[in-house]
Amino acid sequence: MSTPTLEDGSESGLLERFIAQAVVDEYAQVAPTEPGAPGRRRHLLAVPAMVVIGLLIIVAVISARAADEQRQSTRDALVERVSTLTASVAERQATVDGQTSTVDGLRADVLGGVTPEQEAELSRLAQLAAVTELSGPGVTVTIDDAPGAEAGSLNRVLDRDLQDIVNTLWRTGAVGIAVNEERLTGTTAIRGAGEAILVNYRPIGRPYVISAVGTSTSGQTDSGLDALLATLADDYGLVSTTSTGDVALPAGVVRDPRFAQTDQEGAGS
Protein backbone atom coordinates (compact mmCIF):
# COMPACT_ATOMS: atom_id res chain seq x y z
CA MET A 1 0.00 0.00 0.00
CA SER A 2 1.49 3.34 -1.00
CA THR A 3 1.77 6.16 1.44
CA PRO A 4 0.03 9.32 0.23
CA THR A 5 2.36 12.27 -0.14
CA LEU A 6 2.00 14.95 2.42
CA GLU A 7 2.93 18.38 1.08
CA ASP A 8 0.69 20.74 2.98
CA GLY A 9 0.98 19.05 6.36
CA SER A 10 -2.68 19.72 6.97
CA GLU A 11 -4.67 17.74 9.46
CA SER A 12 -6.60 15.77 6.87
CA GLY A 13 -3.34 14.81 5.21
CA LEU A 14 -1.96 13.62 8.51
CA LEU A 15 -5.10 11.62 9.19
CA GLU A 16 -4.98 10.03 5.75
CA ARG A 17 -1.38 9.02 6.22
CA PHE A 18 -2.21 7.61 9.64
CA ILE A 19 -5.07 5.56 8.23
CA ALA A 20 -2.94 4.33 5.34
CA GLN A 21 -0.28 3.14 7.76
CA ALA A 22 -2.75 1.62 10.17
CA VAL A 23 -4.47 -0.57 7.59
CA VAL A 24 -1.42 -2.23 6.10
CA ASP A 25 -2.51 -5.46 4.47
CA GLU A 26 -1.24 -8.53 6.31
CA TYR A 27 -1.62 -10.77 3.29
CA ALA A 28 0.37 -8.50 0.96
CA GLN A 29 3.14 -11.09 0.63
CA VAL A 30 0.78 -13.86 -0.46
CA ALA A 31 0.29 -14.22 -4.19
CA PRO A 32 -3.26 -14.89 -5.33
CA THR A 33 -3.81 -18.58 -5.95
CA GLU A 34 -4.52 -19.71 -9.47
CA PRO A 35 -8.16 -20.57 -10.05
CA GLY A 36 -7.25 -24.16 -10.74
CA ALA A 37 -4.71 -24.70 -7.98
CA PRO A 38 -5.70 -26.67 -4.84
CA GLY A 39 -6.27 -24.02 -2.13
CA ARG A 40 -7.84 -26.07 0.62
CA ARG A 41 -4.64 -26.81 2.48
CA ARG A 42 -4.43 -23.13 3.30
CA HIS A 43 -7.64 -23.22 5.35
CA LEU A 44 -6.89 -25.96 7.84
CA LEU A 45 -5.28 -23.98 10.66
CA ALA A 46 -7.95 -21.30 10.48
CA VAL A 47 -10.62 -23.56 11.94
CA PRO A 48 -9.20 -23.88 15.49
CA ALA A 49 -8.52 -20.15 15.43
CA MET A 50 -12.15 -19.52 14.55
CA VAL A 51 -13.21 -21.85 17.36
CA VAL A 52 -11.13 -19.80 19.77
CA ILE A 53 -12.59 -16.55 18.45
CA GLY A 54 -16.15 -17.84 18.85
CA LEU A 55 -15.33 -18.98 22.36
CA LEU A 56 -13.79 -15.60 23.16
CA ILE A 57 -16.85 -13.70 21.99
CA ILE A 58 -19.37 -15.85 23.84
CA VAL A 59 -17.29 -15.79 27.02
CA ALA A 60 -17.17 -12.01 26.91
CA VAL A 61 -20.94 -11.82 26.39
CA ILE A 62 -21.61 -14.24 29.22
CA SER A 63 -19.29 -12.51 31.67
CA ALA A 64 -20.70 -9.08 30.81
CA ARG A 65 -24.20 -10.39 31.42
CA ALA A 66 -23.14 -12.03 34.67
CA ALA A 67 -21.64 -8.73 35.85
CA ASP A 68 -24.94 -7.05 35.00
CA GLU A 69 -26.90 -9.60 36.98
CA GLN A 70 -24.51 -9.22 39.88
CA ARG A 71 -25.04 -5.47 39.89
CA GLN A 72 -28.80 -5.87 39.65
CA SER A 73 -28.95 -8.34 42.54
CA THR A 74 -26.74 -6.07 44.68
CA ARG A 75 -29.08 -3.19 43.94
CA ASP A 76 -32.15 -5.27 44.74
CA ALA A 77 -30.62 -6.36 48.03
CA LEU A 78 -29.88 -2.74 48.95
CA VAL A 79 -33.39 -1.60 48.01
CA GLU A 80 -34.77 -4.45 50.10
CA ARG A 81 -32.69 -3.40 53.09
CA VAL A 82 -33.70 0.23 52.73
CA SER A 83 -37.39 -0.60 52.69
CA THR A 84 -37.03 -2.99 55.63
CA LEU A 85 -35.19 -0.41 57.68
CA THR A 86 -37.65 2.31 56.71
CA ALA A 87 -40.50 0.12 57.93
CA SER A 88 -38.61 -0.56 61.15
CA VAL A 89 -38.06 3.16 61.69
CA ALA A 90 -41.78 3.82 61.22
CA GLU A 91 -42.60 1.04 63.67
CA ARG A 92 -40.25 2.40 66.31
CA GLN A 93 -41.56 5.92 65.76
CA ALA A 94 -45.04 4.59 66.51
CA THR A 95 -43.71 2.97 69.69
CA VAL A 96 -42.09 6.25 70.71
CA ASP A 97 -45.32 8.15 70.11
CA GLY A 98 -47.28 5.66 72.22
CA GLN A 99 -44.81 5.82 75.06
CA THR A 100 -44.72 9.60 74.90
CA SER A 101 -48.45 9.75 75.47
CA THR A 102 -48.10 7.23 78.33
CA VAL A 103 -45.47 9.46 79.90
CA ASP A 104 -47.75 12.46 79.46
CA GLY A 105 -50.55 10.59 81.20
CA LEU A 106 -48.29 9.52 84.07
CA ARG A 107 -46.97 13.03 84.46
CA ALA A 108 -50.52 14.37 84.62
CA ASP A 109 -51.22 11.83 87.40
CA VAL A 110 -48.10 12.76 89.35
CA LEU A 111 -48.71 16.48 88.93
CA GLY A 112 -52.26 16.08 90.10
CA GLY A 113 -51.98 19.04 92.38
CA VAL A 114 -50.88 21.62 89.85
CA THR A 115 -53.02 24.61 89.27
CA PRO A 116 -54.67 25.22 85.92
CA GLU A 117 -52.34 28.18 85.43
CA GLN A 118 -49.31 25.95 85.81
CA GLU A 119 -50.80 23.43 83.42
CA ALA A 120 -51.48 26.13 80.87
CA GLU A 121 -47.92 27.39 81.28
CA LEU A 122 -46.62 23.85 80.73
CA SER A 123 -48.57 23.38 77.55
CA ARG A 124 -47.52 26.82 76.32
CA LEU A 125 -43.86 25.98 76.92
CA ALA A 126 -44.28 22.57 75.31
CA GLN A 127 -45.76 24.29 72.29
CA LEU A 128 -42.90 26.73 72.05
CA ALA A 129 -40.36 23.92 72.44
CA ALA A 130 -42.18 22.14 69.61
CA VAL A 131 -42.50 18.87 71.50
CA THR A 132 -46.24 18.63 70.90
CA GLU A 133 -48.37 18.76 67.84
CA LEU A 134 -49.78 22.15 67.07
CA SER A 135 -52.67 23.25 64.94
CA GLY A 136 -54.46 26.47 64.39
CA PRO A 137 -54.93 29.26 61.90
CA GLY A 138 -51.82 30.04 59.96
CA VAL A 139 -50.10 30.35 56.62
CA THR A 140 -48.87 27.74 54.15
CA VAL A 141 -46.20 28.72 51.65
CA THR A 142 -45.38 26.34 48.80
CA ILE A 143 -42.23 27.16 46.87
CA ASP A 144 -40.55 25.30 44.04
CA ASP A 145 -37.67 25.65 41.58
CA ALA A 146 -38.06 27.76 38.49
CA PRO A 147 -39.45 25.67 35.60
CA GLY A 148 -36.61 23.93 33.79
CA ALA A 149 -34.00 24.96 36.34
CA GLU A 150 -30.73 23.09 35.91
CA ALA A 151 -28.83 21.39 38.68
CA GLY A 152 -26.50 23.79 40.44
CA SER A 153 -28.11 26.93 39.01
CA LEU A 154 -29.41 29.75 41.16
CA ASN A 155 -32.92 29.18 39.79
CA ARG A 156 -33.43 26.42 42.32
CA VAL A 157 -34.66 26.79 45.86
CA LEU A 158 -31.62 27.02 48.12
CA ASP A 159 -31.33 26.48 51.86
CA ARG A 160 -30.82 30.22 52.10
CA ASP A 161 -34.26 30.90 50.56
CA LEU A 162 -36.00 28.59 53.02
CA GLN A 163 -34.13 30.22 55.90
CA ASP A 164 -35.30 33.66 54.74
CA ILE A 165 -38.91 32.54 54.48
CA VAL A 166 -38.83 30.82 57.87
CA ASN A 167 -37.21 33.81 59.55
CA THR A 168 -39.79 36.11 58.01
CA LEU A 169 -42.55 33.92 59.39
CA TRP A 170 -40.97 33.89 62.88
CA ARG A 171 -40.67 37.66 62.70
CA THR A 172 -44.35 38.04 61.89
CA GLY A 173 -45.32 36.11 65.00
CA ALA A 174 -45.44 32.43 64.07
CA VAL A 175 -45.47 30.15 67.12
CA GLY A 176 -44.71 26.96 65.22
CA ILE A 177 -43.28 26.20 61.77
CA ALA A 178 -42.79 23.00 59.84
CA VAL A 179 -40.99 22.53 56.53
CA ASN A 180 -42.27 19.49 54.61
CA GLU A 181 -43.67 18.05 57.85
CA GLU A 182 -40.35 18.55 59.66
CA ARG A 183 -41.16 20.65 62.72
CA LEU A 184 -38.63 23.34 63.49
CA THR A 185 -37.30 23.29 67.04
CA GLY A 186 -34.73 25.35 68.85
CA THR A 187 -31.94 23.15 67.50
CA THR A 188 -33.16 22.76 63.93
CA ALA A 189 -30.78 23.72 61.17
CA ILE A 190 -31.86 24.34 57.58
CA ARG A 191 -28.85 23.83 55.42
CA GLY A 192 -27.83 22.60 52.03
CA ALA A 193 -25.82 19.45 51.47
CA GLY A 194 -24.88 19.18 47.84
CA GLU A 195 -28.08 19.08 45.84
CA ALA A 196 -30.33 18.40 48.82
CA ILE A 197 -31.67 20.62 51.58
CA LEU A 198 -31.56 19.17 55.07
CA VAL A 199 -34.02 20.08 57.80
CA ASN A 200 -33.42 18.37 61.13
CA TYR A 201 -30.63 16.55 59.27
CA ARG A 202 -33.21 14.88 57.05
CA PRO A 203 -33.21 15.55 53.33
CA ILE A 204 -36.42 17.08 52.05
CA GLY A 205 -37.62 17.15 48.47
CA ARG A 206 -39.38 19.53 46.14
CA PRO A 207 -41.78 21.21 46.32
CA TYR A 208 -41.07 22.78 49.69
CA VAL A 209 -44.13 23.34 51.84
CA ILE A 210 -43.65 25.68 54.78
CA SER A 211 -46.52 25.69 57.27
CA ALA A 212 -46.70 28.20 60.07
CA VAL A 213 -49.22 28.50 62.86
CA GLY A 214 -50.11 31.75 64.54
CA THR A 215 -48.64 34.36 62.28
CA SER A 216 -50.21 37.69 62.89
CA THR A 217 -51.12 37.84 59.24
CA SER A 218 -53.68 35.05 59.31
CA GLY A 219 -56.46 35.99 56.97
CA GLN A 220 -54.68 38.91 55.45
CA THR A 221 -51.73 39.36 53.21
CA ASP A 222 -48.41 40.08 54.83
CA SER A 223 -46.19 42.60 53.16
CA GLY A 224 -42.92 41.16 54.48
CA LEU A 225 -43.56 37.62 53.27
CA ASP A 226 -45.11 38.74 50.01
CA ALA A 227 -42.20 41.06 49.33
CA LEU A 228 -39.71 38.25 49.96
CA LEU A 229 -41.54 35.82 47.70
CA ALA A 230 -41.88 38.48 45.00
CA THR A 231 -38.14 39.13 45.17
CA LEU A 232 -37.39 35.41 44.86
CA ALA A 233 -39.76 35.17 41.90
CA ASP A 234 -38.30 38.24 40.17
CA ASP A 235 -34.64 37.42 40.73
CA TYR A 236 -34.59 33.63 40.42
CA GLY A 237 -37.94 32.68 38.93
CA LEU A 238 -38.92 30.56 41.94
CA VAL A 239 -42.59 29.58 41.86
CA SER A 240 -44.50 30.03 45.10
CA THR A 241 -48.06 30.08 46.35
CA THR A 242 -49.37 31.25 49.69
CA SER A 243 -52.57 30.21 51.39
CA THR A 244 -54.07 30.95 54.77
CA GLY A 245 -56.24 28.69 56.84
CA ASP A 246 -56.01 26.02 59.48
CA VAL A 247 -52.60 24.41 59.67
CA ALA A 248 -51.61 21.27 61.58
CA LEU A 249 -47.97 20.77 62.54
CA PRO A 250 -46.44 17.50 63.70
CA ALA A 251 -44.51 17.28 66.94
CA GLY A 252 -40.82 17.99 66.65
CA VAL A 253 -38.00 15.77 67.80
CA VAL A 254 -36.08 17.51 70.56
CA ARG A 255 -32.62 16.16 71.06
CA ASP A 256 -31.01 15.99 74.46
CA PRO A 257 -28.66 18.88 75.04
CA ARG A 258 -25.07 17.88 74.60
CA PHE A 259 -23.48 19.95 77.38
CA ALA A 260 -26.28 21.48 79.42
CA GLN A 261 -27.46 19.60 82.53
CA THR A 262 -30.36 19.99 84.87
CA ASP A 263 -29.62 21.27 88.38
CA GLN A 264 -29.90 17.88 90.07
CA GLU A 265 -27.58 16.19 87.59
CA GLY A 266 -25.14 19.06 87.93
CA ALA A 267 -25.14 18.70 91.73
CA GLY A 268 -24.71 14.95 91.55
CA SER A 269 -21.67 14.92 89.35
Next chain:
Amino acid sequence: MIAIIGLLVGVAIGILWHPVVPLWMQPYLPIAIVAALDAVFGGFRALMEKRFDDRIFVVSFLSNVVIAAFLVFLGDQLGVGAQMSTGVVVVLAMRIFANAAAIRRILFRA
Protein backbone atom coordinates in the same frame (compact mmCIF):
# COMPACT_ATOMS: atom_id res chain seq x y z
CA MET B 1 -17.86 -22.09 5.23
CA ILE B 2 -15.77 -24.38 7.39
CA ALA B 3 -14.56 -21.29 9.26
CA ILE B 4 -18.13 -20.28 10.11
CA ILE B 5 -18.76 -23.79 11.41
CA GLY B 6 -15.66 -23.37 13.58
CA LEU B 7 -17.04 -20.09 14.93
CA LEU B 8 -20.35 -21.76 15.78
CA VAL B 9 -18.53 -24.65 17.46
CA GLY B 10 -16.66 -22.11 19.61
CA VAL B 11 -19.92 -20.40 20.55
CA ALA B 12 -21.48 -23.75 21.45
CA ILE B 13 -18.49 -24.72 23.59
CA GLY B 14 -18.68 -21.39 25.39
CA ILE B 15 -22.41 -21.79 26.10
CA LEU B 16 -22.06 -25.39 27.31
CA TRP B 17 -18.83 -24.99 29.24
CA HIS B 18 -19.82 -21.65 30.79
CA PRO B 19 -16.30 -20.62 31.85
CA VAL B 20 -15.74 -18.01 34.53
CA VAL B 21 -13.41 -15.24 33.48
CA PRO B 22 -10.84 -14.32 36.13
CA LEU B 23 -11.16 -10.75 37.30
CA TRP B 24 -7.72 -9.69 36.11
CA MET B 25 -8.60 -10.84 32.60
CA GLN B 26 -11.83 -8.90 32.26
CA PRO B 27 -10.46 -5.55 31.01
CA TYR B 28 -8.60 -7.35 28.21
CA LEU B 29 -11.50 -9.42 26.94
CA PRO B 30 -13.27 -6.74 24.86
CA ILE B 31 -9.94 -5.59 23.43
CA ALA B 32 -9.03 -9.16 22.55
CA ILE B 33 -12.36 -9.57 20.77
CA VAL B 34 -11.88 -6.42 18.69
CA ALA B 35 -8.39 -7.62 17.81
CA ALA B 36 -9.75 -11.03 16.84
CA LEU B 37 -12.46 -9.41 14.72
CA ASP B 38 -9.76 -7.45 12.94
CA ALA B 39 -7.98 -10.69 12.07
CA VAL B 40 -11.26 -12.26 10.94
CA PHE B 41 -12.11 -9.37 8.62
CA GLY B 42 -8.58 -9.33 7.24
CA GLY B 43 -8.76 -13.06 6.65
CA PHE B 44 -12.15 -12.80 4.98
CA ARG B 45 -10.91 -10.07 2.70
CA ALA B 46 -7.91 -12.21 1.75
CA LEU B 47 -10.28 -15.10 1.10
CA MET B 48 -12.28 -12.90 -1.24
CA GLU B 49 -9.08 -11.90 -3.00
CA LYS B 50 -8.10 -15.57 -3.28
CA ARG B 51 -4.92 -15.16 -1.29
CA PHE B 52 -5.93 -16.45 2.14
CA ASP B 53 -3.28 -18.26 4.12
CA ASP B 54 -4.13 -19.97 7.39
CA ARG B 55 -0.63 -19.51 8.81
CA ILE B 56 -0.83 -15.74 8.37
CA PHE B 57 -4.37 -15.78 9.74
CA VAL B 58 -3.39 -17.58 12.93
CA VAL B 59 -0.25 -15.51 13.43
CA SER B 60 -2.08 -12.23 12.84
CA PHE B 61 -4.89 -13.30 15.16
CA LEU B 62 -2.55 -14.28 17.99
CA SER B 63 -0.24 -11.30 17.59
CA ASN B 64 -3.18 -8.88 17.37
CA VAL B 65 -4.70 -10.22 20.57
CA VAL B 66 -1.40 -10.35 22.43
CA ILE B 67 -0.23 -6.90 21.36
CA ALA B 68 -3.61 -5.31 22.04
CA ALA B 69 -3.77 -6.90 25.48
CA PHE B 70 -0.18 -5.92 26.18
CA LEU B 71 -0.83 -2.31 25.19
CA VAL B 72 -3.81 -2.13 27.48
CA PHE B 73 -1.85 -3.79 30.28
CA LEU B 74 0.98 -1.30 29.79
CA GLY B 75 -1.54 1.54 29.80
CA ASP B 76 -3.00 0.22 33.03
CA GLN B 77 0.43 0.16 34.63
CA LEU B 78 1.10 3.73 33.47
CA GLY B 79 -2.29 4.93 34.65
CA VAL B 80 -3.67 5.60 31.17
CA GLY B 81 -5.47 2.30 30.68
CA ALA B 82 -8.73 3.83 29.49
CA GLN B 83 -7.01 6.06 26.92
CA MET B 84 -4.87 3.19 25.71
CA SER B 85 -7.96 1.00 25.31
CA THR B 86 -9.60 3.77 23.30
CA GLY B 87 -6.56 4.12 21.07
CA VAL B 88 -6.34 0.38 20.43
CA VAL B 89 -10.05 0.14 19.67
CA VAL B 90 -9.90 3.14 17.31
CA VAL B 91 -7.03 1.71 15.28
CA LEU B 92 -8.51 -1.78 15.13
CA ALA B 93 -11.95 -0.46 14.24
CA MET B 94 -10.37 1.59 11.45
CA ARG B 95 -8.73 -1.54 10.07
CA ILE B 96 -12.01 -3.44 10.37
CA PHE B 97 -13.81 -0.74 8.39
CA ALA B 98 -11.11 -0.65 5.73
CA ASN B 99 -11.26 -4.44 5.33
CA ALA B 100 -15.06 -4.38 5.34
CA ALA B 101 -14.95 -1.76 2.59
CA ALA B 102 -12.65 -3.98 0.52
CA ILE B 103 -14.94 -6.98 1.07
CA ARG B 104 -17.92 -4.89 0.08
CA ARG B 105 -16.20 -3.77 -3.11
CA ILE B 106 -15.49 -7.37 -4.06
CA LEU B 107 -18.90 -8.76 -3.11
CA PHE B 108 -21.12 -6.03 -4.52
CA ARG B 109 -18.72 -4.26 -6.84
CA ALA B 110 -19.77 -1.04 -5.16
